[in-house]
Amino acid sequence: MSHITIVCPGFPDLPGGVTDHTARLKASWEAAGHAVAVVSDASLSAPETDAQLIQYVPFLYGRRGLSPHPERLARAARQRGVRVVVFVHEPWVPMTRLPWLVLGPLQRRQLLRLLRHADVTVTAVPAWQRQLGGEVDVVYVGSNLGTPPERVTPTLPAPVVFSPFAAGLAWDWAVAAINRIAATPPLIVLGADDVALAAHPATRRLDRTGWEARGRLDGPATLELLRAAPLVLAPFVDGITGRRTSVAAALSTGARVVGSRGHLFDPVFGPGLAGVAATREAFGATALRLWRQDDQPEDRARRTAWYATHLDSVSLDTALLRLLVGNA
Numbered sequence: 540m541s542h543i544t545i546v547c548p549g550f551p552d553l554p555g556g557v558t559d560h561t562a563r564l565k566a567s568w569e570a571a572g573h574a575v576a577v578v579s580d581a582s583l584s585a586p587e588t589d590a591q592l593i594q595y596v597p598f599l600y601g602r603r604g605l606s607p608h609p610e611r612l613a614r615a616a617r618q619r620g621v622r623v624v625v626f627v628h629e630p631w632v633p634m635t636r637l638p639w640l641v642l643g644p645l646q647r648r649q650l651l652r653l654l655r656h657a658d659v660t661v662t663a664v665p666a667w668q669r670q671l672g673g674e675v676d677v678v679y680v681g682s683n684l685g686t687p688p689e690r691v692t693p694t695l696p697a698p699v700v701f702s703p704f705a706a707g708l709a710w711d712w713a714v715a716a717i718n719r720i721a722a723t724p725p726l727i728v729l730g731a732d733d734v735a736l737a738a739h740p741a742t743r744r745l746d747r748t749g750w751e752a753r754g755r756l757d758g759p760a761t762l763e764l765l766r767a768a769p770l771v772l773a774p775f776v777d778g779i780t781g782r783r784t785s786v787a788a789a790l791s792t793g794a795r796v797v798g799s800r801g802h803l804f805d806p807v808f809g810p811g812l813a814g815v816a817a818t819r820e821a822f823g824a825t826a827l828r829l830w831r832q833d834d835q836p837e838d839r840a841r842r843t844a845w846y847a848t849h850l851d852s853v854s855l856d857t858a859l860l861r862l863l864v865g866n867a
Contacts (some may be wrong), residue, residue: 541864542574544588547770548599556784557594557628559683564592568855574866584615586649590863595653596629596816597646604632604646613656624863625657628680628782630667659862663781665671666803678859679781681852682788684758692767695815697751698826699768701729701761702785704739705775712774712799712819718824720770725782727768728752729761759835763867766792770813770829773797776806776823787850793843795834797826811845813838 547561565575578585581600585591593613597604613623631646632639651672654660660675662668698720700713717725726749728736732754736742752796753764765771771789772777778801786808789796795813799822810814814829816822839866 540572540574541589541767541817542587543568543863544576544578544585544591545590545594546578546581546585546609547594548579548676549576550579556680556683556782557596557599559640559784560680561594561851563683564856567853568860571860573860575655578612581612585612585621588616590624591616592859592863593623593625593653593657595625595627595650597631597649603642605642605649608647608658610653610656613653617656618659622659622863623657624659624661624859625654626678626859627660627662627667627671627675630662640698661859661862665805666780668805669867676862677781678862679850679855680784680787681781681855682791683784683848683852684746684788684791687762687766687792688759690763692763693842694769695727695764695767696769697724697727698770698772699729699765701765701789703731703736704741705783705785706776707775707818708741709774709776709799710741710745710825712822713772714777715819715823716772716797716804718775719823719827720830722830723749727749727764730755750824754776759809762788762792765789765794768794769834770794770826771796772826774799774816777801779808779815780805780806781850790842790850793839793846795829795842797822797829807849811842811849813842821867 545561550561568575576586593609596626600606616623630650632643633642634640660671661678662675663680665677711809731752733752736752758821771794773786779798780803790811797814798812800817814825816825
């Protein structure tokens with residue numbers, strides 16, 4: 540048995556894919572017989588441990604994504620002979636906004652300093668390997684919602700968007716597809732209610748007439764609806780990658796997911812998606828074509844088999860565990 544520490548600020552109260560991933564890893568590794576502690580305040584010292592996993596997104600650690608705490612924790616762990624693995628969920632902000640022209644280089648310098656103290660660097664996005672330098676392992680995050688229930692729900696009457704406030708979700712692409720399909724209701728939203736959609740900057744200015752918002756549901760209920768979705772719309776500005784937990788959850792059910800290409804797109808996901816497009820117009824056309832076609836059992840079986848090979852959470856958790864503690 541190994542003693543493992545996971546560093547994840549805000550755990551368990553801060554909602555998001557990284558905290559959900561941390562909860563999944565903790566449960567999985569404890570089930571495998573390891574002792575797992577989570578440090579939720581990065582300014583504190585980590586407990587005695589054999590291995591330390593630092594969950595890294597710059598904004599988890601400080602205002603504007605700048606903080607000395609991750610490097611301090613990694614340096615102290617290495618000095619005690621503790622093995623350190625840094626999981627880079629997001630490295631630094633892209634240089635696409637005026638404030639980020641300043642923050643981006645500072646965050647990049649911060650992360651590269653941290654990685655000098657890591658035994659292993661991990662990311663879910665192959666396109667980031669070269670930017671991070673050195674040897675970087677790829678382990679996808681996968682779905683944090685568990686195993687889809689066995690029960691079957693009648694097919695829903697509209698396309699679905701899950702996790703509507705995910706960073707990088709291209710709502711203009713989704714709306715283009717919704718308008719082409721013209722279902723009744725036009726869209727079913729999982730992960731937010733009408734009040735949240737009306738208040739959030741990403742959706743409050745959209746014409747949401749007729750949308751059906753199901754709110755935040757538990758894992759089994761969400762997976763049940765994703766399985767019943769005729770289409771799941773998942774256009775992201777940077778493309779589909781292994782860090783998109785909402786996409787992984789939909790794929791776990793065998794649902795037809797329409798994704799997007801972008802500068803981070805991971806081609807491994809091509810066979811798992813029902814369709815993938817590089818422009819808003821192509822995304823709308825692809826969604827409409829699939830909407831008009833019945834999903835064939837053999838196609839669903841193929842997608843399910845692809846998921847089991849590439850995104851099974853048990854396999855992903857085991858791969859990350861081996862990087863932390865080997866076969867202990």
